[in-house]
Amino acid sequence: MNKIIILAAGASSRFWPLSIQSHKAFYKCGLGKTIIEETVLSLLPLKPQEIDIVVSPKDLEKAKALFKDKNIKIFVQENPTGEGEALLEVFKSNDFKGTFFLTTADKINAGEILKLLEKEKQAIALRITDTPQFFGIASIDKDGNITSIIEKPSIDKASSNHRITSGYLLNSEFIDLLKTVPNSHYSLEEALNIYVKNSLVKGVFVDEIEDVKLKFPWDLLSINKQIQEKKDFKYIDKSAKIAKTAVIEGPVYIGKNVKVMDFVKIVGPVYIAEDSIIGDYCLIRQNVFIDTNVLIGSGSEIKNSIIYKGSSLHRNYIGDSILEEDVKIGAGTVIANRRNDRREIQTLVKEEKVLTGLTSFGAVIGSGSRIGINSSIMPGVKIGQKAHIWPASLILKDVLDNGVFK
Structure with a gap:
């Protein structure tokens, strides 16, 4: 794997009364490591050439203290304006060409997900859901290729029950497209919806892997x-x-x-x-x-x-x-x-x-x-x-x- 990008710069607005001093992925649990450390550890066995982590300004020093490996680079997203803008921080002064894996810092099983996605040239991790109105939803054709993506559709407008689960294996050509999409909170999903109409991106179901979510504070217990x-x-x-x-x-x-x-x-x-x-x-x-x-x-x-x-x-x-x-x-x-x-x-x-x-x-x-x-x-x-x-x-x-x- 050429490059892995981990996003940890969101506002964590649903995490009150926690996450005021730090992003939610910088909380410790389990056996004493932070959640973002557990995510990185899950990916290291795949021997990535580089891991890029995007954090908010308040977590910059914490991230530097946790990750001192020369192959792990820290980037800062000044304001929590969406995952699309966070992803572009990595590529502002970078002429990278090739395949990259994008995930979020709470995905402590990201390594397992990437193993399944790597069987394809480009792929997005999917799960079956009963509540499509709360997620990004992907439609797929008979060959398993994703044909469209819509963010949080109303129940009557949901084209499927296939929700995206923060695991993307994409070619750097996607970055060129993302740069042309107006920045918004959902610019990543909007760019993906355009991209899948012109590039083959497989939908890979990862329901066999235990789900991990960190949306609300009680998710820390899970x-x-x-x-x-x-x-x-x-x-x-x-x-x-x-x-x-x-x-x-x-x-x-x-x-x-x-x-x-x-x-x-x-x-x-x-x-x-x-x-x-x-x-x-x-x-x-x-x-x-x-x-x-x-x-x-x-x-x-x-x-x-x-x-x-x-x-x-x-x-x-x-x-x-x-x-x-x-x-x-x-x-x-x-x-x-x-x-x-x-x-x-x-x-x-x-x-x-x-x-x-x-x-x-x-x-x-x-x-x-x-x-x-x-x-x-x-x-x-x-x-x-x-x-x-x-x-x-x-x-x-x-x-x-x-x-x-x-």
Whole structure:
């Protein structure tokens, strides 16, 4: 493969209360790497000559720190004006001729997708969907060639149920065409619709590969699970201090200087990064990611959750939830993760109700927030950054950044 291009410069506008400081693909999960690192790692076995990553200005230094290989180049898209404009950043001063693979930074299985696409000269990855109105949709002829592409058609105007899934194997001639299309949020799709009418581009179905999406913050939980359950790991650093009464079962990673106190039970897959403390009588289970310097105080239960750097809690239940950096939760607070009727959990995104596709989903809490003791947070609630929740509060709906609930 001559060139691989990874896009990581979007606005992540549906990711609130996360992604304010970074693009969503720069969040860590799984076994301690960022999502964009996992995507790059999936592609390296294919031995690309060059990998180009397009990021926003706020992530430039992070990207440089993560990727120091001379064959990985970082480009900046100043404003999130669409994937077409992001792609052109790579080719502004580049006379590249040949075939390139284009994907997005959240595609941790991009290597598997590219292997299927490489069987063709040019190809676009497709999946079957029941909701064509939410995706770019491709029509194909009897020989499997794509004949048209339309972005997010209404249900009555959808020409097929074949959705595009951010995997494109194209010739550099496409770039010449893209440069002639007026820039817009969907200029990539508009250019592709023109291109497939004059060039043979196969539609390759990749439904056999597990789908990966990172559109909403709760999608982090799914990606964390996919990474942890696909990788074989069991490691306890020599510097970690594990109480004799602690029980550790299954795939569990325990980093440097971690302290696991008396009568703790950890059931993997679980990742605990360096300098974290798991207090007495805690239960940590089922796809948990605990970042560096996190304090899980005594008597807490953590299930299928992600807790980022510097957060702390004490005698809490945290289920199917995400706590960004430096979140503090007082004793006795519970995050509910199931409706009483066990139906699918809804939440608000940009003031519109969205079905999460989950029957187990707790809360997403932004960095720097403080939750008082004995509070109850209902399923699907999102709490903004640096919010303050008074003690004994019942949180039924979202709390904005810097908000105070009392």
